[in-house]
Amino acid sequence: TSQWLMVILLLVGLLFSFGTLTDQPGFCQNHWVPYAGHCYYIERSKKIWKEASTACHKEGAFLASIHNIEEHSFVISQLGYGRLSSHYLRPSDELWIGLNDLKMQMLFEWTDGSHVTFTKWQTGEPSHASEECVEIFSSSGKWNNMNCNSYRGYICKTAKSKWEISDRLSNTNGRCQQKGQTP
Numbered sequence: 001t002s003q004w005l006m007v008i009l010l011l012v013g014l015l016f017s018f019g020t021l022t023d024q025p026g027f028c029q030n031h032w033v034p035y036a037g038h039c040y041y042i043e044r045s046k047k048i049w050k051e052a053s054t055a056c057h058k059e060g061a062f063l064a065s066i067h068n069i070e071e072h073s074f075v076i077s078q079l080g081y082g083r084l085s086s087h088y089l090r091p092s093d094e095l096w097i098g099l100n101d102l103k104m105q106m107l108f109e110w111t112d113g114s115h116v117t118f119t120k121w122q123t124g125e126p127s128h129a130s131e132e133c134v135e136i137f138s139s140s141g142k143w144n145n146m147n148c149n150s151y152r153g154y155i156c157k158t159a160k161s162k163w164e165i166s167d168r169l170s171n172t173n174g175r176c177q178q179k180g181q182t183p
């Protein structure tokens with residue numbers, strides 16, 4: 001009947017919408033690394049946690065949240081630890097992520113508002129101290145709560161953009177051009 005046809009069309013429509021969401025097309029800015037619908041940026045210059053968080057906001061991002069072992073593995077793979085043999089070039093060992101318990105002690109939250117579904121604490125962490133921000137160790141990928149006023153590199157994360165910002169903005173009167181979606 002036509003009712004069933006409507007239901008089928010609705011389901012096909014939903015599947016199509018879901019498909020386009022899970023395909024996760026989109027763009028990342030230069031120097032941002034795409035992964036599973038998001039873009040990541042690792043900044044080596046050190047800031048206190050609050051300033052690192054603000055720096056991510058200025059890029060339309062948040063300090064990174066990490067939600068599963070796959071995403072955690074991806075982040076570690078981007079940290080570059082051990083890839084550079086020169087001691088001089090070795091990346092900093094600790095980077096801020098978005099996890100913090102600034103609102104309520106020992107209740108850790110992500111700055112991007114996502115639920116805490118996964119953690120990778122170093123053994124013995126989080127310590128019951130006035131350490132309200134969380135760093136990730138480049139070497140092991142383990143997490144440690146730390147004094148927020150410590151200087152650390154940091155990782156920003158944002159959703160992929162539907163729009164690619166053209167490199168030739170001046171030639172297009174500042175308009176963004178929508179190009180073909182990435183595979």
Ligand SMILES: [Ca+2]
Nearest residue numbers: 127131144145
């Ligand atoms: Ca700690």
